[in-house]
Amino acid sequence: MNTHPHLRAYLAGIAVPTFLTPLVVCGFAIEHFRFGIAVPIERVLIFPMALLPVLWGAWNVLYFLLGPRLRLPFGFHGLLFFAVFGPIGFFLARFVLDLSSVFTLQFFGVMIPSGLLVYYLLWKYFVSYFNRLLGLA
Amino acid sequence: MNALEDEKIRKLLHAVFPPVGDAVPPRDLWPAVLRHLDEAPARVPWLDWVCAGVLAALFALFPEVIPALFYYL
Numbered sequence: 240m241n242t243h244p245h246l247r248a249y250l251a252g253i254a255v256p257t258f259l260t261p262l263v264v265c266g267f268a269i270e271h272f273r274f275g276i277a278v279p280i281e282r283v284l285i286f287p288m289a290l291l292p293v294l295w296g297a298w299n300v301l302y303f304l305l306g307p308r309l310r311l312p313f314g315f316h317g318l319l320f321f322a323v324f325g326p327i328g329f330f331l332a333r334f335v336l337d338l339s340s341v342f343t344l345q346f347f348g349v350m351i352p353s354g355l356l357v358y359y360l361l362w363k364y365f366v367s368y369f370n371r372l373l374g375l376a
Numbered sequence: 377m378n379a380l381e382d383e384k385i386r387k388l389l390h391a392v393f394p395p396v397g398d399a400v401p402p403r404d405l406w407p408a409v410l411r412h413l414d415e416a417p418a419r420v421p422w423l424d425w426v427c428a429g430v431l432a433a434l435f436a437l438f439p440e441v442i443p444a445l446f447y448y449l
Contacts, residue, residue: 256449263446280447287447314424321448328448341444349438354448356431360424372412 244375245300251369252299253292255361260288283336287328294324299366303375313376317362321354 267281298320302310311319329350333342342350370376435442 259449263449267443267446278443280443284447287449291449325448332447341440346441346444349434349441350444353431353434353438353441354445356427356434357445357448360427360431363424 244303247373247375248300248303248370249296251373251375252296252366254369255365256292256295260292264288279338279341280332283332283338286331286336295320295366299370312363313367313370314359314363317366318355318359320362321351321358325351325354 264284267278267284270276270278271281298316302313302316310316329342329347332338367376
């Protein structure tokens with residue numbers, strides 16, 4: 240387990256979203272087809288589904304590339320991920336993907352702190368677990 | 377494809393792929409994996425409990441934020 244540390248970091252990074260995304264998609268599918276509830280976000284779910292695992296993996300690789308002197312504690316590294324990509328995703332959803340009815344500016348004020356906390360906890364407890372399991376930390 | 381060709385392919389494959397040699401790792405890795413999995417979980421700091429509590433409160437007060445967060449997973 241001493242070779243290819245960046246590949247292992249990438250795999251540890253993508254583990255959480257690749258596990259969660261199918262569950263989320265199944266949830267939306269059941270909600271839509273079984274109960275007939277249409278949530279606007281389901282129209283654009285393909286974007287995060289395709290992009291986010293790659294970004295999570297790359298962000299985890301970045302953690303190990305930064306080295307011990309530049310790294311933040313792991314939870315804060317995850318929090319920083321949302322601080323960077325959260326607003327980008329919000330403005331993409333609002334202005335490019337035409338979800339301005341959901342992604343209002345008031346909504347932004349609630350979503351950002353929630354997202355920061357979710358990411359902090361997910362990275363601190365789950366991504367770091369996969370890193371340890373793959374012999375990285 | 378006749379037997380001669382089969383033999384030729386077999387020899388070619390042998391030539392291209394070198395023998396693996398000693399494929400057994402120098403030590404048994406399974407106990408290390410089990411030890412790793414059985415390690416006592418670290419204690420959760422109080423700050424993380426506070427974060428989880430605040431998050432639960434936010435979800436209770438603004439449930440519409442939950443599907444939006446799925447957009448980020």
